[in-house]
Amino acid sequence: MSNFKDKVVYQIYPKSFKDSNNDGIGDLKGITSKLDYLKLLGIDYIWITPFFISPQNDNGYDITDYYHIDPIYGTMDDLDELIKEADNRNIGLMFDMVFNHTSTTHEWFQKALNGEQKYKNYYFFKKPVNGGMPTNWESKFGGPVWEYVEKFDEYYLHLFDKTQADLNWENPEVRAELAKILNFWIDKGVKGFRFDVINLISKNAFEDDNQGIGKKFYTDGNKVNQYLNELNNITFGKYNDMITVGEMSATTIENCVNYTYPGNHELDMTFNFHHLKVDYQNKEKWTVMDFDFQELKELFNNWQVGMQIGHGWNALFWNCHDQPRSLSRFGNDTKCHDESAKMLATAIHMQRGTPYIYQGEEIGMTNNYFTDIHQYRDVESINYYHILKNQGTNENDIHKILQAKSRDNARSPMQWNKDGGFSENTPWMEMNPNHTKINVENNLNNPNSIFHYYQNLIQLRKKYKVISEGSYIPMEKDHPYIYAYKRQYRGDELIVINNFYDVDTSIEIEYINDYKILTSNYDNHQLNKHLSIRPYETIVLYKSE
Ligand code: TEU
Numbered sequence: 001m002s003n004f005k006d007k008v009v010y011q012i013y014p015k016s017f018k019d020s021n022n023d024g025i026g027d028l029k030g031i032t033s034k035l036d037y038l039k040l041l042g043i044d045y046i047w048i049t050p051f052f053i054s055p056q057n058d059n060g061y062d063i064t065d066y067y068h069i070d071p072i073y074g075t076m077d078d079l080d081e082l083i084k085e086a087d088n089r090n091i092g093l094m095f096d097m098v099f100n101h102t103s104t105t106h107e108w109f110q111k112a113l114n115g116e117q118k119y120k121n122y123y124f125f126k127k128p129v130n131g132g133m134p135t136n137w138e139s140k141f142g143g144p145v146w147e148y149v150e151k152f153d154e155y156y157l158h159l160f161d162k163t164q165a166d167l168n169w170e171n172p173e174v175r176a177e178l179a180k181i182l183n184f185w186i187d188k189g190v191k192g193f194r195f196d197v198i199n200l201i202s203k204n205a206f207e208d209d210n211q212g213i214g215k216k217f218y219t220d221g222n223k224v225n226q227y228l229n230e231l232n233n234i235t236f237g238k239y240n241d242m243i244t245v246g247e248m249s250a251t252t253i254e255n256c257v258n259y260t261y262p263g264n265h266e267l268d269m270t271f272n273f274h275h276l277k278v279d280y281q282n283k284e285k286w287t288v289m290d291f292d293f294q295e296l297k298e299l300f301n302n303w304q305v306g307m308q309i310g311h312g313w314n315a316l317f318w319n320c321h322d323q324p325r326s327l328s329r330f331g332n333d334t335k336c337h338d339e340s341a342k343m344l345a346t347a348i349h350m351q352r353g354t355p356y357i358y359q360g361e362e363i364g365m366t367n368n369y370f371t372d373i374h375q376y377r378d379v380e381s382i383n384y385y386h387i388l389k390n391q392g393t394n395e396n397d398i399h400k401i402l403q404a405k406s407r408d409n410a411r412s413p414m415q416w417n418k419d420g421g422f423s424e425n426t427p428w429m430e431m432n433p434n435h436t437k438i439n440v441e442n443n444l445n446n447p448n449s450i451f452h453y454y455q456n457l458i459q460l461r462k463k464y465k466v467i468s469e470g471s472y473i474p475m476e477k478d479h480p481y482i483y484a485y486k487r488q489y490r491g492d493e494l495i496v497i498n499n500f501y502d503v504d505t506s507i508e509i510e511y512i513n514d515y516k517i518l519t520s521n522y523d524n525h526q527l528n529k530h531l532s533i534r535p536y537e538t539i540v541l542y543k544s545e
């Protein structure tokens with residue numbers, strides 16, 4: 001466990017970050033070439049999504065070989081150089097460990113298909129039940145979770161794509177193999193791990209789900225804490241400078257406290273996604289709806305307070321490679337582009353937890369608004385295009401849904417300059433045409449840019465312990481436009497005020513003259529007890545005893 005409270009993590013989706021050899025696909029050398037940019041931003045860690053050998057059906061979350069780099073991303077020498085150059089800049093690398101499943105092209109699965117019992121036991125092969133599938137569960141990417149293998153007259157389990165077979169963690173040999181992979185990368189100089197859907201690894205029972213799609217039988221399962229504690233003890237937990245984060249699907253506060261309570265020796269922090277479902281109509285992702293602001297505030301307040309009471313720790317984020325761009329979703333990506341980007345950044349970075357910045361967020365990248373299915377690359381988006389089509393949804397409505405919800409909104413290439421600057425070749429996915437204006441170069445040249453605002457937020461975290469260590473107290477719970485909270489630490493206090501709407505509004509602040517402004521996305525403030533707040537305004541007030 002390292003001190004991760006005053007750290008900031010930057011997430012890189014390597015395929016779309018920077019292409020060094022002009023084949024249209026981002027790569028490791030591309031990342032190395034941009035380390036100075038990341039150093040300038042001020043981040044401490046880079047989480048890189050998987051670049052291991054993979055058929056790329058799910059862009060690398062389907063791994064064939066956890067020890068080798070996919071040639072599209074470079075070589076082991078390129079990786080060694082990246083680790084060394086990052087280390088020279090005091091930046092640690094976090095690798096993404098996809099341990100719930102492997103690709104069906106993995107040697108273990110291939111041996112299983114050849115009938116080797118040892119390897120069949122690495123996965124879940126089950127006999128048909130009443131002549132059909134073992135359970136009625138549905139895959140996260142649509143369709144059933146069971147794939148039939150004729151020669152065994154058995155099905156194997158895949159919670160995600162049918163080329164991503166779930167590993168059987170009950171089998172101690174599987175756990176030993178996974179620990180070996182972690183230790184291999186630790187020896188290479190890796191400083192942390194992000195664990196993919198790690199709360200799905202313990203399957204409680206294989207029964208039909210009469211109310212849902214099967215989640216309750218494998219989410220936060222009975223043995224997940226035991227498995228994580230075991231991994232911790234024999235791998236990263238032996239070092240005092242490792243940072244770990246678990247991606248938790250459909251989890252609870254109570255479970256995330258257990259995963260991150262320091263005395264449990266499991267993980268440093270967890271991602272949860274509840275705040276990113278407030279624009280799901282009837283809990284259904286593939287719908288279009290304005291976000292429910294009151295629900296968003298309630299979720300933030302409950303998670304912030306709940307994790308604090310339990311001494312757990314949150315990973316703070318709006319964006320990742322699985323989510324549409326927050327600026328298009330919770331802000332205003334046209335008229336109030338810069339203001340709302342800065343407001344959203346503040347709302348998250350001042351919370352109790354460790355902030356994660358997803359590539360392009362720091363320059364205000366937006367959704368892509370694709371209009372043709374051929375512009376999409378993501379397996380989930382393409383599957384749901386067909387599912388919605390089969391349900392009779394018209395083409396136009398399907399596009400509106402994908403424009404709002406597709407993961408590809410986050411996966412278009414990084415916008416380095418007015419010409420793109422990602423690659424000299426046609427990129428694997430189209431670049432957003434707004435790169436002519438929204439790009440790194442413009443951000444670096446403008447002292448008031450979103451980039452410089454993020455840079456300042458990171459510097460403030462390093463300077464003020466109340467940001468990294470303070471307690472969290474909700475404010476203005478019922479305000480229709482404002483999300484506000486206090487942070488307190490040993491006589492220091494912050495008041496963080498965020499207007500989520502394109503409206504003028506106000507709030508009352510007692511003893512406002514005791515405070516100074518730490519940061520804001522507007523200037524010319526009049527600090528009155530009755531504080532006027534402009535559209536998408538954010539203000540952080542600070543006082544010290
Ligand atoms: O994602 C887990 C997950 O359940 C969701 O985020 C999912 O991708 C989608 O949003 C459901 O609507 C992780 C990875 O981050 C993702 O990229 C992988 O596709 C997935 O696991 C499988 O490994």
Ligand code: CA
Binds near residue numbers: 020021023024025026
């Ligand atoms: Ca390349």
